[in-house]
Amino acid sequence: MPSISLRLLDANLNRASEGLRVLEDLARFAINDEALSRELKTARHELARLAQPLDIRLLSWRDSAADVGRESTLRAGVPERDLLAVVRANAKRAEESLRVIEELARLPELAACINPGMIERLRYTTYDIEKRLAGRVLRRERAATLRGLYVIVDREVSRGRALNDVAREAIAGGASVIQLRDKVGSRGEVYRAALELNALCAGSGVLFVVNDYADVAAAVGAAALHVGQDDLPLEVARKLLSIDTVVGVSCHSTEDVRRAQEEGADYIAVGAVFPTLQKENPVVVGVEFVRRARQQVPGTPLVAIGGITLANAGQVVAA
Known part of the structure; x- marks a missing residue:
């Protein structure tokens, strides 16, 4: 040889x-x-x-x-x-x-x-x-930038105000993440709102998240997509997105958290932490679940959502 x-x-x-x-x-x-x-x-x-x-x-x-x-x-x-x-x-x-x-x-x-x-x-x-x-x-x-105040803007609760105005005030108030949640608008309306919010967030150094719609997130170049338990599976959503698009998953139980981590979720959202009127029949998980989720996935960014106010935010932060 x-x-x-x-x-x-x-x-x-x-x-x-x-x-x-x-x-x-x-x-x-x-x-x-x-x-x-x-x-x-x-x-x-x-x-x-x-x-x-x-x-x-x-x-x-x-x-x-x-x-x-x-x-x-x-x-x-x-x-x-x-x-x-x-x-x-x-x-x-x-x-x-x-x-x-x-x-x-x-x-x-x-x-x-x-x-x-x-x-x-x-x-x-x-x-x-x-x-x-x-x-x-x-x-x-x-995903490491997912810290501080995570604000969800939703036309159903904006009382007629432009979503861009709501987001702009939230950013001025210290929000580091803005999520667009729109369950009532047409896909075209959601796209146009996402396009404006993405530009606003990019210019402000704030992370922009689209709720539910992977196609809209991909079309506007959003930094992140957020999916629920009944939305597109994470693996399917990833195929529609750029490799650098963060995907977060809503979780309501320790089993949800385990599965989301195994499937490669970039961050995990737990809630509703407290009773809220913004969702019909929400699953209320409580502050203790936030603490358990943090212990369950110590290396994964965690977001707490649902019913959080100035009066109870301290409990969530402490968890």
Whole structure:
């Protein structure tokens, strides 16, 4: 077996494995995504099993000291990067190396040892994982801004006032999140209202959320979508949205919270905390449930909604 093929194979197996390992650890420790971490671990182990029969020969032909590209890499240094850049760089490292391995597998001297079809499958799996992991990073950063006062504007309770005016006053009063909830307007009316509110929020540095309508959220470029238990499933809604669009889910029980977390909700809303007239026959969960939900999903942003007033807001904040 020609030494050049083995040396190329060794270098690219190492690069691919290193890239996958970095992604695996990011998914496991930075994002806390068990499913992604498990997929990456499986891919890395598949690659290791592929190399095992050639292990001694690969090591024998390794010559890192003579690598002509080594010094240029060291001199280039490592620029300051954010977490997303680390994800993208290591995904590309793994993907490109897998492509090289796939091409090497077609050489006569390696065809009997490596299945190019398996390498191709691993490469496409990595493409998919890159997209999902990058999305998790982007949404986590955006969801981290879900702090403070979360205001829902709704034409049913705005007493004839323009929703933009209501939102503008809420922002002036300290709101950091504005959600558009509209159960009575036509889809065109909801779209036009969302378009105006999105522009207002973007100009004010405030997160804008569309309730229920994934198509409207996607059309106006909203930062977030909020869905209830009877709305589009989270997985379906995601397919309509940009990978950086935050999706929050309303929860009324510990089972709802568990399921929302498993499905990858970027934030969880619990309520109604207190009795409210804004919903017909609302499920009132109480302050204690807010506390339990916080303990159940400590790493996920939590929003409390329903019947919250100046008189009882302190209880909710304390929970």
